Amino acid sequence: MENFNITAEDQVSDLLQWALSNNKRLSIAGNNSKATLGRPMNVDAKLGLSGLSGIEMYEPAELVMKAKAGTLVTLVEEELGASGQQLAFTPPDYGPLLGQAAGLGTLGGIFAPNLSGSNRIKAGAARDHLLGVNGFTGRGEAFQTGSRVMKNVTGYDLCKLVAGSYGTLAICTSLTFKVLPKPEKIRTVLVYGITLEASVALMRDAMSSVHEVSAAAYMPPKIASKTGIDYLEGDVSAVALKIEGPAPSVEYRCAALLKMFEGLGRVEELHGHRSSTLWKYLSDVRPFSENQTSNVWKISIPPSNAPAFIKAISSSLSGLEYFLDWAGGLVWVSVPEGVDNAGDVVIRQNLKGSGHATLIRASEKLRKEVLPFQPQNSVIAKISERIREGYDPQRILNPERMYPIVES
């Protein structure tokens, strides 16, 4: 096994030519903080792109930044923060969830898997902010797609194909993305003692209100007390609603939401620091980072299906823990080790064809036995495989990381 630490674009090109002519398979990573996400791979060489780092262009008034794929997300956020801006989709850091240190994530490691945090429901996903990509396909060919402007419908939107492909189609070397102003103020409205069913209805009402809620989560008592936030101690469940914007607007909307929900349970308001801490904690899935032995699922579902889904899987799988983000549309589930196939069949069957479940954390053995990514309909699988055939005909890039390779 060869490990290459890439520091320049032309090295990527050289390595691809070498791999193509010698039938070598490559794993593509930034800092390896998510190396255990997806199916285990048999590769001949590992490419680490964290050395391909640096901001290439940043124009705050144009709301755009371009940076090399190996640039640390923390570095990008720091640079943006200095100009009062941010990545609005609140990129999560799965490092600690996956047993790694915090702060290792790179831009490529956020955009290639299309990972978004709690603000996804209002701000959109990582893919919605990706404007342009430079890189090399699995054919070894340099490519560029998209641009640096916000509005662009020139040709196919291949940025969407790159985002979510987990490095199986191309190696990104630079990414151009939209950035947005950082809100002047952040507050969180908490409503305590809410049941699961009532929480989803509450979050629906909050999201359907005129108060522009930017994130909504539900924490059962055990999860709430893990956050370490004083206002969430006391073994009681809580719905959290995030409000952002100019100070007078935030104050007004918080007051309105507190009034709206005070009849449902005790209400409280978190200010800046506690709010930021809580939302980062939830986006990064920290409730499940301490106990590394459990298996963790990320489940995307129509929000109104969440309560019945959780009831159903809880009755079959004992000892599971969960919390809801995205107003109920994202269910994080931790299944104790020892449960057969991490509850794969129970979880996926209970989706009833609506949504998808990804096994984000599991042992290598489990990730071989259970498909970490949701099995696909045969027509979609066929088209996806043909897409791979187009961009990586020899299947040299992260082979089998998402799905087993089938003949197209």
Place this chain on the structure above:
Amino acid sequence: MPLPDRSVLEKRDMLVRRLKEIVQNPNGVIDQEAGLRAFECDGLSAYRQLPMVAVLPETKQEISEILKFCKAEGVNVVPRGAGTSLSGGALPLADGVLLGLAKFNKIIEVDYDNRCAVVQPGVTNLAITDAVKADGFYYAPDPSSQIACTIGGNIAENSGGVHCLKYGLTTNNVLGVEMITMDGDTIQLGGKHLDAEGYDLMGVVTGSEGLLGVITEVTVRLLRSPKHISAQLIGFPSSEQAGDCVGKVIGAGIIPAGMEMMDYYAIHAAEEFCHAGYPLDVEALLIVELDGPEIEIEHNNQAIEKIAKECGATVIKLSQSEEERLTFWAGRKAAFPAIGRISPDYMCMDGTIPRNQLPKVLARMGELSEHYGLRVANVFHAGDGNLHPLILFDANIPGELEKCEQFGADILKLCVEVGGVLTGEHGVGIEKRDLMNEMFSEADLKQQQRLKCAFDPDGRLNPGKVFPILHRCAELGKMHVHNGALPFPDIPRF
């Protein structure tokens, strides 16, 4: 356009007969010239072509069978919604079947629990908002043609509108798409949940201009209508100052719901047309719309006013009522017909540029205008850099259309030159097809066409659109591997 395939034209009678067997409604297959005239062009009316035959299926089963049949017979298919494309995306082919989705015009479900609506592709953009308005919701993307254009067409074109800056384009507001492939297979991409489970096929189908599949159902995200909306009219002695103001507003952390700019010509034409109360002594006019809680609007309006004054604004007018706000917009929204009144013909361009390049682009456009002897008026989605120059010409004067097209091409090349793109929201279609090489290298165009090969390897869906040269999929599949035996002594190992 590609030359018509004679072998297809020769079997036209058989194709029509078989299509009539597939489509149950006796009026669902149109093969007479009088009926076909209705489909001969879309919103880009300079290009016209009668289709070989038009079909108006009423069930998904019929669409699937039509596509399978056309694939088997080697016949091209052009899908069409309302035909409002401004780039010729729905221009028929002489040897092709025009597949109209007009009969798929039902709203299937409004689901407030999940804040979405499931609709058929032939539902108009505005009809979605109309269906949920009474309950306080709306569908955000609002292309100017929203009264007529269909949601299926919006998916195909990834349509925008004046509120993109804050609310995104179609692609950011669609949750699910059901479509039928050229093989006749029905697939559901996305749904009422978020994000794709594998490759984001819905993401690439959106904006694919009808080249990848036929959309049969769409799930769109519904948003709560804002409680308060206000608009400011801000006039400047120069477009540089107006552009500067736009940048500074955004730089101050304010993302308006809409931020539109009009130049001198556009202001005068619009004012004369609908008396919106625009100042006539300014070179550039901004309409800045804010939505949200009243207190936030007030807060931001004050900030914007301060910035505008610093940038040299000579006129600042805040809408005092909903009626006045709509009047401010009336001029902007009527800008195209207003231009139509002062000129026999006009052509609307659609490039996007980095905003800070606006002064340069406007100056160069002025020079080009002199060079070609054609007037140009500009309306501009200033917030997101999407420019709509309207070139005024008279198609009855021989050579003027060609001159106008040349002028338009020069403008789009200029957009690309300053770091922008050929089209921000109207699509490539046939209009900008031959300019694709200005923006993409041959290699990058091939990368794009490889996507097409995964969906429609025979190239039956909407051929001749978007790409200047069609490569065969077999050719695109070939690999060129250089000698890659180097052991890279210079790459650090870890």
